[in-house]
Each structure stands twice: as structure tokens, then as C-alpha cells.
Amino acid sequence: MATSLGMSTNEQATINRSVRNGTVPKYEIRKPRGSWWRQASSRFVNWFAHRWYHRIVRWTAPLTAFWLSQTPMIFATVATLVRFRIFDRLRTGPLSSAELALLVDADEQALLRILRPAAALAILDRLPDGRYALSAVGEQFCSDSAQPVAAWTELMDRMVLETLPQLPEAIRAGDSLVHHVHGKTCWERMAEVPGTNELHDIACGRWTELVVDSVAQAYDFSQAALLIDVGGGRGSQLSAILKANPQLHGTVYDRDETKAAAGAMFLKQGVSGRACHVTGNFFEAVPKGADLYTIKHVLHDWDDVSVVRILSNIRAAMSHSARLLIIEGSVDHNLGPMESIRAVWDLSQFATTWGKSRTLDEFAKIAQQAGLRLKTVFPTQTIDTLILECVPV
Ligand SMILES: C[S@@+](CC[C@H](N)C(=O)[O-])C[C@H]1O[C@@H](n2cnc3c(N)ncnc32)[C@H](O)[C@@H]1O
Secondary structure, eight states, X not given: OBOTTSOBHHHHHHHHHHHHHSOOOOOEXXXXXXXHHXXXXXXXXXXXXXXHHHXXXXXXXXXXXXXXXXXXXXXXXXXXXXXXXXHHHGGGSOBOHHHHHHHHTOOHHHHHHHHHHHHHTTSEEEXXXXXXXXXXXXXXXXXXXXXXXXXXXXXXXXXXXGGGXXXXXXXXXXXXXXXXXXXXXXXXXXXXXTTHHHHHHHHHHHHXXXXXXXXXXXXXXXXXXXXXXXXXXXXXXXXXXXXXXXXXXXXXXXXXXXXXXXXXXXXXXXXXXXXXXEEOOTTTOOOOOOSEEEEESOGGGSOHHHHHHHHHHHHHHOOTTOEEEEEEOOTTSSOGGGHHHHHHHHHHHXXXXXXXXXXXXXXXXXXXXXXXXXXXXEEOSSTTOEEEEEEXX
């Protein structure tokens, strides 16, 4: 039986079997670049996270368990504050509950029911005169923050929460949550829910902006002339790499929805003379002609069979001397304090996109299925961001 990916179910089963049980091709893991004290402090944080996090949770088990049972209320508090733009409104100074209620057109007594827990949890600060102010945590949720958390919160609120009651059924069926509930991929679903495409692009773009400099520093892009960033979104990564490498030209290859934002990013970063956006579908084809291809934080959105299809299309576009850089975290490499975040993130991928986080060995086996060889792993200064250099077989 042929599928939407153009593969028979037998071919898909072979891919799944090889990724699960096949032998692992050899690859090299480089030492991270950077100052010795940064590496030493990162090792210390890793050691501390491994040794102490689980102990602290064990010592406080009843309290931790209670808080876990209350997480829907905590999320609801944060999501409502984001929806009412209360973090943004407090940017210009503290406000009383009456003033906030007026601004957001809410009942003051009911609004207090979210302001109080927010203050108790240090999501907001409550001043001695009773007014509310931005706390250090609250600042992260402002829409102009460098952090992507406000956009993620709104995206979760609009896309995922309504599907959560179906999670047990989706787990029984082995289906992604969004697909199980709506019968659609998350991209198709986002096209139906107004505003979610923009929220997704903002969230991905901000996250990327936090890590791109470490990517640009960790790999030598100086020998390349043309880079194609497959699924490059709003162009944040491409812009940072082009800025650091004046000889380089680049293309973002992505869905049409990202075109305007990528164009604006190229202008803002002063690289519009060397960068462009090409609309297309990486399940159908990838443009030829680059000596370097990158694909960052895209493969974790897809199951193994889809990833083999995407990588095979990139491989088909590559000349024999071209390189592909897969830029992602891996579940088994030096995660330190990110380990718990990565695990929760993995569930979020299962819920929304049907994707998953992978080990380095899984990446090596998947690359092999697509006619590529994972040659070298370059760690970056950002924990959870690795550069996996692949070459054509
Ligand atoms: C998680 S985002 C990553 C964006 C960017 N690489 C980054 O790290 O900021 C996944 C990207 O894949 C793109 N994408 C999804 N399906 C696609 C398809 N079939 N063809 C091309 N791009 C696609 C999305 O539009 C989105 O920009």
C-alpha cells in the first residue's frame, strides 16, 4: 500500500526496524570550543543537576506531588495573564487590581483569584501598598522579551489544552494527540486556528535567536559559498550565519507562511542582499546548488519515516562534496539541567507534531537510511544544541 509519503508500508516497516535495531555507524564527537572556565562551569552544572535534582525532589516528595497535581491551575494562571497582556501592561509600572480589572475589562474580585496565586508563586510581585508589579519571572512573559515563553504559552493554550483529555486514548493508539483529535497534522491544524502560525513562528524564531550565535561560532562556515536552511522559518539562523560570514549567500526554504517574516528578518539584520526565501515542501523536493545545507529543530517534529523522506530529499539535492548540518539537541548528550526540559519537550512533540527527541545513535542510523553518513558531532556553547555534520555516502 502506498502512503502520503510515497512509500509502501513494507518500506516504512524496514526504516522503523533499522532505526530501532540496526547497527550504529561510527561517528566522531568533538570537544566543545570555548574558554576552559565555561566548560568547567558547564561540567559543574551538569554534575550538580544529576546529583542533586532528584535528591531534592525525593526529600520534598509530598510537596512536589501536591504541586504537580495543581499544575493545570498554575498554567491557567499564567496563560490568562498572557491573554490579558497583564505582563505587558505592568511594563510601565505597578498597577492596582482595580486598575488592572478596568484595563482588561474583568471583574476585580475574580481577577484577584489569579493575581494572588501569581504573586504567591513570584510570577508577579505584590508591593506593600497592594499594587502588582513585574517580577523577574513575569518579565520573561512580556511580549518584547527575548524569551519565547509568552508565545509558547499562548500556543499551548490555543492548540494543545483542548486536546489533553484525549491523551490516554492517543497513547493507547500510538497517535500524536493533535492528529488523534483532529485527524490533521499540527501544521494543517495551525492553518485552521487563527493566529497560531504567527505564534509558532515567533516562539521558534525567539528560541533560535537565543542559540544562533553559538551555532555560528561552533562550526567553520568560511569555506561555504551558498547555504540552504531547510525549514529555516523566519530566517533568524540564516541571518546570524550570514552576518558572521560575509562571503556566504543563503536561502531559507520553508512554507509560504514564513516568507514575510523571513524577508523582514533579512532586512533587519542587514543581509537582504545575500539572502532570500524560497517557498516549497521538503517532502516533495529540496533546491539543488548549495555546498552547505542546514536543518535546525525540524526533524524533532517528525517520525522516523518522515525524517528519512526529508533527509533523502536533501541528499538528492546535494552534490558529492556538499555537507548537511542537522542542528538539534539529543536525548543522550550532555544535557545536564536540560534533561528534564528535554523529556517534557519530547512529550510536547508527541502531543503536537508526532515528532520525538532522538539519541545520537538514532540520528546516525536515520542518516544512513537516507544515504548520508553522520561524520562529526560539534557541540555548541548552548547545552542542548549540537551540530551533526553529515556527508553523502
Ligand atoms: C520548529 S520550526 C523550526 C524553524 C527554524 N528552523 C528554527 O529553528 O527557528 C519547523 C519549521 O519547519 C517548517 N515546515 C514544516 N513543514 C514543512 C514542509 N512540509 N516543507 C517545508 N517546511 C516545512 C515550518 O514552517 C517551520 O518553519
